[in-house]
Amino acid sequence: MNIVDFRITRFQFARDRVIGDSQVRADDVHLATLELIGERGETGLGFVQSLFHPLPAEAEIERVFREEVWPKLQGRKVEAVAHAVRRPRGGNIRKLTLPFEEALQHAVWDLFAKSVKLPLWELLGAERRDVQAYASGLDFHLSDDEFQKLFAQADAQGFKAFKIKVGHPDFERDLHRLALLKKVVRKDALIMVDANEAWLPKQAIRNLLTMQKAGHDIYWVEDPILRDDFAGLKLIQDQCGPTLVNAGEYLDVSGKRKLLEARVSDLLNVHGHVTDVMRIGWLAADMGARITMGNTFLELGVNMALALPGVEWVEYSFQNFEHLVEQPYEIRDGRIWGSNQPGHGLVISELARRTWRRPDVLARAELGHVPPQQRLQHVG
Structure with a gap:
């Protein structure tokens, strides 16, 4: 399956509780979803998370992705991207400007599994x-x-x-x-x-x-x-x-x-x-x-x-x-x-996209609070 397009959605909201350890703490969620789109309309979903600092505005996230990542994905077979082995050298041994690395692996493997109609596991x-x-x-x-x-x-x-x-x-x-x-x-x-x-x-x-x-x-x-x-x-x-x-x-x-x-x-x-x-x-x-x-x-x-x-x-x-x-x-x-659905089984909620999408960076006082979690486990 060829990768033909992508979509990025930026989220930002206050956590229902502070999280952290002996070294760090985090009060808010700074997140973007990355959806890689295949030629038949299937999407592979990945999560771009910044623990401590707000991600830039959605338009800037998209600009950086289009400049740094998209040229290596556009039109390629998702199976080939998933299995590619490279030896980074010299100036190429560096992180991307924004934390796309893990989200890319989520999205690529999700789309790959969907292309062969198998759960990722x-x-x-x-x-x-x-x-x-x-x-x-x-x-x-x-x-x-x-x-x-x-x-x-x-x-x-x-x-x-x-x-x-x-x-x-x-x-x-x-x-x-x-x-x-x-x-x-x-x-x-x-x-x-x-x-x-x-x-x-x-x-x-x-x-x-x-x-x-x-x-x-x-x-x-x-x-x-x-x-x-x-x-x-x-x-x-x-x-x-x-x-x-x-x-x-x-x-x-x-x-x-x-x-x-x-x-x-x-x-x-x-x-x-x-x-x-x-x-x-x-x-x-x-x-x-x-x-x-x-x-x-x-x-x-x-x-x-x-x-x-x-x-x-x-x-x-x-x-x-x-x-x-x-x-x-x-x-x-x-x-x-594990999910029985093709791919990793996680699909972005359109209600959440409408409710919690934040295209621009908001001050903490402007963030909405997600209600406290009502269940600590869930039955699918």
């Missing part, structure tokens, strides 16, 4: 339809009451594993949050912690051992120290008993390969780039390594998670984006299902 080779999901709060900036309410609701909806943000300058606060979590989730829950590189290696070891002595069985610690401190990750692996090390979120494909080769992480954390995830996933499978699927927009990463044998978990973070699409992925009893 099936096109990628999956033989299973569902995988475990864990409840991730992005909760660092929530009050204690908000924290407990979020995780109590998640537990009531059937989640069996829960990840909280740690790395506070006062370690007692991390211990306090773990104690609060234990009060509101099931007794046999799996508990993960994510420090977002807040600690030094010996500090991480001391903190994890203190958590264990306080009666908290930590299933994994995510990004405890700097991403490329392989010696430090090995030290944590060796000294923290049953707690697994989950790393790689902030590394590119080359960095993930080096992490795998060093064998200093029990779990490799991957995200939303379809092509990149599958390529590093194949290498991980060849090495017998385990993978975890981190946050992806509207859980689109479930398609790659289902297709890779080393993935046991998909992250779900209650970011209240479901109103943007006609039908989100089904989440039930702590598991997430």
